[in-house]
Amino acid sequence: MKFSQPITRGTMLFAIFAVLLTQMLGNWLINRFMLAEGQNRILSPDHYDVQVLSDSDFLLLADPSHESVELSDGSRYEKAPVWYEVVLPGYKTVGQNNYHVLVTTKGTAHVMPYLEQLITMLGLITCCGLALSIWNLKLLQQEIASSDQIAHDTSENHDQNQTV
Numbered sequence: 001m002k003f004s005q006p007i008t009r010g011t012m013l014f015a016i017f018a019v020l021l022t023q024m025l026g027n028w029l030i031n032r033f034m035l036a037e038g039q040n041r042i043l044s045p046d047h048y049d050v051q052v053l054s055d056s057d058f059l060l061l062a063d064p065s066h067e068s069v070e071l072s073d074g075s076r077y078e079k080a081p082v083w084y085e086v087v088l089p090g091y092k093t094v095g096q097n098n099y100h101v102l103v104t105t106k107g108t109a110h111v112m113p114y115l116e117q118l119i120t121m122l123g124l125i126t127c128c129g130l131a132l133s134i135w136n137l138k139l140l141q142q143e144i145a146s147s148d149q150i151a152h153d154t155s156e157n158h159d160q161n162q163t164v
Helices: 006-034 055-062 083-090 109-163
Strands: 048-054 068-070 076-078 092-094 099-105
Touching: 006 109, 048 055, 055 083, 055 099, 083 099
Parallel strands: none
Antiparallel strands: 048 099, 068 076, 092 099
């Protein structure tokens, strides 16, 4: 098996991109179904905000009859209808149900250690596929140029034989 044969080059390209797709699908399945809640991770304090509310403040926020609420710490909230579907369920009750905590992460800094490993691995496979694709294109151009040259030479010889 010669690597420079068109069928081999095409098979290698297919294999590289099949591995790339399999790797991406496998990573998604593992992260989505096996590791989604399978590991605890300590976040750096720079990467999240925490809001702790007393039970009375939380009850004010949970009351749909108040669109504007001022909490005991002086902060004000203007609640939109989405508040009750998205934000309110994010609070976790702690401390014998006396406090409610909301943790929000900032950006993607907390997932970068996972993403960097994944991107490095997928990037390496993608670079191999790209290099092989470029090599394949150059060989195809050479093959087309040589077949055009052979066809041109054959037609010239055919024309010369007819004139004689």
